[in-house]
Amino acid sequence: MSEILAGLRVLDFCWIGAGALVTQTLALHGAEVIKIESRARPDNLRVAPPVRPGTSGLDASGYFASRNASKKSFALNMSHPAAVSVARRLARASSVVTSNFRPGVMERWGLSYQELSAGQPDLIYLTMPMQGATGPHSRYAGFGSTIAALSGLVAPSGLPGRVPVGTGTHYPDHVPNPGHALVALLAALVHRNRTGRGGRIELSQFESTTGLLGPAVLRYSVTGNQPSARGNRVPWAAPHGVYPCLGDDTWIAISAGTEAQWAALSGVLARSEPGGDGEPGEDLAADPRFAGLDSRREHEDALDGMVAARTARWDRWELMGRLQAAGVPASVVETTGDVFDDPVLAARRYWRVLEHPVMGPVRNASAPHLWNGQPVSPASPAPLLGQHTEEISTDLLGLSADEYRQLVADGVLW
């Protein structure tokens, strides 16, 4: 199923976070993604941890490998005057050009949409500037975590009275921004199939992330109410939280959104022996303070304390299984190690081990969908820097061996 986008060539100037995930998804589905990078200015992720102990260098970063699988790497030193004509020839041979630089960088190289689309009206050109190409803050610097703060996502994420914490990651780089960019890019491809026309897509990473605050914006415009930090509690369900289990720093997330789920939760927790079928203990549902959602919300401190006292006696996986069997939404709070052993993800064959020449075996993520029941997994690991320069120079650009060697010697293909 990796052949859906076969024949689609993407010239990819994206680096670091959000953009690289856009083109990785295209590559997973069969597009030929040619990543432009150079030793003169490597992708920051190539020098970022983690690395496997005993490995080092520009080809050892697990961070880089996690978002560049199945791509080709073309080493092109864009600061060399001769590089632009090579880039333009690659663009001419491509259907899609992607970048996520600050406004002005592609233009300075003569690689603007206007220039590249002249004579190539079906070109699709994706640019992902942090705050958009126009406006007073268009040249501001940022990363995923600063965009999350700007967008309003961080302020209500945390415990009341403490520093707001957001997701603890550069979330906008991983979900809204690559996701929205892919929607626009794939829709533009659908449109091109029908009309023969391409176009320029601009994704402001700030705007794209703010889009996910839509319900809060809408509510504020009607009521004037701001969302506030409330931990894991929500107005529409109780208990709705994260509770301890047996072991160090092990947790389960439980949500009782209906009276039936609350009764079922209470029933499971009333078992005197976790995992056993012994005499039922105290049934929380019998406590009049916990009759009905409004009353549970009113006594939520007591409720959460009593739930936590009971979950703490359970093995997290066993409790999840019992609760799910009883119809209660619940999951182990999986750690970044647990996800590799998760039985449901394993059944979907979500992680695919690929042998990387420097890093050794690396577990790569597949697409989040199954296609007619089959995973869509990367065919090859992240490329070494410049791994495909010679192949692309000769096969695609038609350079002779001498011309190729000269460009290498001149520091253009570097």
Added chain:
Amino acid sequence: MAEASAEPAPTVLDSIKVLDWTDQAGAYAGRLLADLGADVVRVEAVTDSGPWPEERVPSGQGHEVSAFERFVNLNKRSILINTDTPAGRELLSLLAEQADIVLTSGEAPRHWRQAGRTRREQGAPAYVNVSAFGDGAGAGLHADDLVTLAAGGLLSLGGYPDSEPVAVYGSQAYLAGGISGAIAALLGLLAADAGQPGADLDVSAQAVMASALEDAAAEFDLTGVVRRRTGDGLREAGTGTFRCADGWIVVVAGKLGTAAAWDSLVGWLCDQDVPGAEALKGPEWTDLSHRRLPASIAEFQPLMEAATSRMTRAQLYEELQSRRIAAAPVNNIADLLADPQLADRGFFRTVRDAVLDRDVSYPGPPYRLEDHRMPEWTSAPVPGGQTDQVLRDWLGTPDDQLGALRADGAIG
């Protein structure tokens, strides 16, 4: 650029028909396609059985409605079908045969199976189901947004070291599942364009979350180290959330930043006459591994907050950005509506909402396709508000038959 002609240029997804039979876990997928010009028809049959689990806003009629529901259903049409009747189920199948994309989530797949039809038999080029655990091994599992965040690992990274993990605000797992649903739907359409038979796409929101663990999954894979939530603690000097006079500011001048950003930050602290800041000019501080030492973080943080606590978020944002340091205020919603950049770009829009019976604000679309025509926005529908119109448009149903279907209780 639109060509000069009497006919308006087609929208991006002009003439693409989408049957949207989703609940909160998948509805954002259809919203994204509707924004691009697809004719997205919401089937109200399953999800009206219970309230959408999101914060409420008062409607014009005295009851409360879900802000989330109004957000994810913008630009769609709505049809009310009673899927408990054979005629209603038949109608649903006829609509699915006309659709380019069928989107489902929640209880919809079960209804479809009960109708005795597999998905591929629905005839649409792309059938997409969005669920927390996928429709295979995890099909029987129960989940909401919080549980999905937990299952995908993202929840383990949120919160404070001294408390339970804390979830991110705003039903992010539902929205992320919706985005992935839209991506899958468009890939399915492209496959059909390439001559492939219909695609059945089973989106797992758990998998979406597991792909959003930053470098932490790779860290475990390569080193065996499980990353834990850091909360209010800094991971390195130069990067973190700092108290200011009117709230908080986030600064990144560390691992992902450049050496220039760190130098610039130290220069700023010295210019602020923070006592002790000169020590940060020592050569050892240019090394990331030094800035990650607990002792380094403990030395840096009070110096930073001595400077930031004297200034407002807006002052710091401008001041630090002028020195090319990636900084951003921790904004609330009112701040967003007043943000000069968003205002300059005309980002927020006003839509007259048909259920709330008043103007409401929406963030603009997450992208701009300047060479394509984007449709005008229309209110999220009143449930069943376009039943007759949709049946006429999609199936050519004559008026007398509409009356008969309504009399039989097949449509609302």
